[in-house]
Amino acid sequence: MSAIARLLNPRSIAVIGASGDPQKLTGRPLAYLQKHGFRGAIYPVNPRLPAIPGLICYPDVAALPVAPDLGLVLLGEERVEAAVRALAAKGAGAAIVLASGYAETGEEGAKRQAALKEAAGPMRLLGPNAIGFVNVTDRVIVSASGALELGDLPAGRISVVSQSGGILGALLSRAADRGIGFAKLVSTGNEADLDTAEILEALLDDPSTAVLAVYMEGLRRPAAFRHAAERAARLGKPIVVFKVGRSEAGARSATSHTGALAGTDRLYDALFEQLGIIRAETFDALIDIPAALAAGYRAKGSRVAVLTSTGGAGTLLADCCGLAGLELPAPDPQTQARLAALLGGGKASAPTNPVDVTLAGLRPDLLRAAMAALLESPLYDSLIVVAGASALAQPSLAADAALACRSASDKPILAFVSPHAPEVVRLFQARGIPAMTAPETCASVLAALSRPPAERAPSVPRRVMGSTMPPLPAGPLNEAESKALFVRFGIAAVRGIVATDAAAAEAAARQLGGKIVLKLLSRRISHKSDLGGVRLGLAPGEIAPACAAMRAAAAARGLDLEGFLVEEQIAGGIEMILGLQRDPQLGPAVLIGFGGIAAELLGDTALRLLPIAPRDAAAMVEELKSAPLLAGYRGVPKRDRAALIDAILAFAEMAEALGDRLIEAEINPLFVLHDGNGVRAADGVIVLRD
């Protein structure tokens, strides 16, 4: 039995600092354990209490009769470390620490947190600053969350990992109200030891967990998380994440809440995209998307039929569906004929989607038959039923019809309830039809169900060339050295010759022929253009004076040149940027964008974390709004998209091979030539550390 399994399903629990008063924070966990039917042994530890009704109370951890599977530490921060040390000495499997005042408060707190981790020794630690966990499956509730005042905790197949304890309570109570149940909910807090990734791995092994919902403030071990997500994809257990830190205010707050290091939110988007993780855009969706997935729903595509008993709400929902990227094609002629035969003339037989069954919708048999017709049409991948004011008079009408159709189709059926009618929502939910009251949420849930499931193959690099890496000096490489490295990894550079003096440069120009680009060569000058260090369109005769001018400009600033780079001038290329972005939290990522203002001012760039797979590189290109420039926009010739994708992969491979040595890498511009002609690195830089 793994330590985490022992943590989540303990046979014995010691509650350190337990109070006998269930109104107190320190009294709640005992009360909840008993109330929700924990079947194991409970050992309260409190030197000031002889007993707690029905339980023997122990003066200290050392006095416990056994080594408990789990110790729950409810003490104030100043007494926590000793208690944790005592639990470890006693041989406890794991400890949960509720106290706050650790890494989230700054440097001093981080030191206390490190000491706490050290005190735990081989014993596993959940927290500090964690509210505990709720194992609904086995009725083990080890938490101080006020949300556990709830009378009944419905069991379900969704498990939650939350870096915030308060949010865990919010999810629990909000879902319970809608009849949505959970398997396990774990609050990880500051994650001094057990973190989101490791808890996820454990929950993947839990047979009662089918879907994972994660509330995230920041990721401490991206590689471990990646591993868990890839395993989840192989197991067919989808992960839905709601992550804060999308705004600066949120990121700052997350840091002071659980000490989370937020990282760049866009890179989280990239990470989730790469791993096939569904990102919930609203807090509600963190309940509703997992609930729909747990109902076993996946749509094969994005074409939805909307069946409504009220035109206005149908239009409202259709609008939200369209915004969420879903399609609402009008019924095919066959389906339309079936609907007309069922529902008669008028609105219901108009070739529109939503299908409006205003009056006919009041007859159960007709409603059922209309739903069946839409579900059986090959044109649709899913169905949303809209319940209007008429549902107030006949609350179960649409829910019963949907239930009758459910077994005959594997297409998702969702419900949108337009008036305030919580009983109608619950009737749908009770029949396994996810029901929503916000049209935006309903649309985004269906959009999530319509995404292709995460691919099973992990993102692996295409090839490894790193083993043949030459010795490279620390610091910036000069342009020629940088390009040589790009070339080594398979990214073509423009033809060029390094010349140490003007005469050699002129000779090189004659050798290359045609119009020439002349650049100064220096690893110490990062903005050549500012020094007049880049000249375009030169003839061989113009080279020598240009060299002299460059040397003079550099000398004026006290800089020596290493020489000159003489290159052919390329025509017909589109300028792109291919670069590395390094996030302190998530690690290195590859960035692409078009040159000029598109990337810089308009933010039209695409990012993926290393390592990337070929499909990631292709997706990056797709993601650029400026991508039509490559495809032959406005009569301009088509460019070599395949070579660009290849260059992205090669660049990523280079970054992986250089590993932690790589501080900076950028090709700017990378010319993407006419289709079939490849790409050329026209300028670029590499900076390495020792």
Added chain:
Amino acid sequence: MSAIARLLNPRSIAVIGASGDPQKLTGRPLAYLQKHGFRGAIYPVNPRLPAIPGLICYPDVAALPVAPDLGLVLLGEERVEAAVRALAAKGAGAAIVLASGYAETGEEGAKRQAALKEAAGPMRLLGPNAIGFVNVTDRVIVSASGALELGDLPAGRISVVSQSGGILGALLSRAADRGIGFAKLVSTGNEADLDTAEILEALLDDPSTAVLAVYMEGLRRPAAFRHAAERAARLGKPIVVFKVGRSEAGARSATSHTGALAGTDRLYDALFEQLGIIRAETFDALIDIPAALAAGYRAKGSRVAVLTSTGGAGTLLADCCGLAGLELPAPDPQTQARLAALLGGGKASAPTNPVDVTLAGLRPDLLRAAMAALLESPLYDSLIVVAGASALAQPSLAADAALACRSASDKPILAFVSPHAPEVVRLFQARGIPAMTAPETCASVLAALSRPPAERAPSVPRRVMGSTMPPLPAGPLNEAESKALFVRFGIAAVRGIVATDAAAAEAAARQLGGKIVLKLLSRRISHKSDLGGVRLGLAPGEIAPACAAMRAAAAARGLDLEGFLVEEQIAGGIEMILGLQRDPQLGPAVLIGFGGIAAELLGDTALRLLPIAPRDAAAMVEELKSAPLLAGYRGVPKRDRAALIDAILAFAEMAEALGDRLIEAEINPLFVLHDGNGVRAADGVIVLRD
């Protein structure tokens, strides 16, 4: 008494086609009128019923003892027109038609709708395809909406205009659940006669209406709506609009629902922006924003303090606030000292926002004092209180504290309730503190309150030059004629000379001096470049052969040239586009954008409907993400932003002066020169109708 006032507050109502069975659609309105306490006379009309309990039933409209203020027509579509004609003949003030099957079904239906309007004569008409209205203030409920099954309708200061009857019901029931009341709710349906604009005007006169909420599928009379919105701004009655048709699926559905012509959604954004109208982005916000405005709240800026009893929900809310464009500065030292003195050490005294009062928050006096400290800080414009799980144990704690602070401050106080706790939400609402359960909605409500109120001045053009307009031919003007028109309205063009032949062109080139741009001149050729009809950087000696080549290329396609345009070549200008976009529904709009892919692929353009005011033109420039290009981006010199704004206004004025004659107008490129040097129209076209 106006006809609409008579409609919304009638002394007598005839119900045509009334049934005695309150379960039936045709029975509901009578039942609702009686149930909600209508004090006027009710005349059921139904030839097949001798009486309806408590009321005399009349066989037809002609038999009514008086001319009713209002006739409610519940008949099927085939019998509606005769009833409307009879009501008009009887002298009724207005009629409401519930039946559908009119313009929303297509051309035949549109004809029936026109006939219906004609049958009404001078009598006003609400509908067809309308569910009626609810006058809560005067307890006059004339509607078949099932939402009126609600026992109690709370009265409030929000009035609703909805083009959908079903949505009216949804708003009514959702708001009632939260204790939010309305003054009047009017469903306008297909708007054969009375439309959104006219109902809005009437509601502006209603002393019990302080805020207007509009559910819109499309706008039939933009100018009238504009007038109403401008009057609303002068009266200080904010308008909040939720508009569908943001996606193609929604726009299509709106057309088949109420025959709405959707128009371009982006232009609605522009219209709302110009009129200071708040656009609700989610359906929930269409209740929550008006409710907060009706509570008398406006924030002076966007800096919010968040006070929370639970770190996680505080972070979640902070993140949503940041995304919504709000700022969360940390407390100033003085406020921080006050908080520390109140709350002691630990989290609560950390210089963070959200301010976390975890444990101290359980004492009412401390909570109240902390709220007061934040409200009194000059650093904050508003306060959001976050209620966590502890609110379940003490539901009124935070709400009472907020109420106590409310009278001492004119800053908005909102509440976000994190766990499922409807009783806590209602306790806040009952104390006049708008409370939300979706963090996204809470943030967007506060963002709406933080917008500056609509300006009182209507958008008027700066000057009128149209009176001196020369006679202009129909069809496309050639480039020279187009530029002459731009110049007449105050937009400078590049210096140029029209030449009829090569010799004249060469002479013109010598006269202009410097590098020359040569273009073919023809009103029939709209893409000169495709024909080689634009040559840059020519010397005078190169002009004649270039002219010959252009003439030959045109001749090869069977086209004659009108001559040549010989122009100076401009340097140092940034290329922009200044154009006209004409929406079938909303009318003409001015568009600006930067040349190249920014406008076309990346959609970085700004739009405003005519007429525009100087502040609109300045706002358009601000709105462009590429705007930093004008301000001296990356060392590139600053451009003449003021001249650009002037050109936008001049272009708008030209479009207004040409009015309906103007089919197409575009300047592309418009060079924006270095600061102080103005702009130059370098190419452009005007197309006019007869």
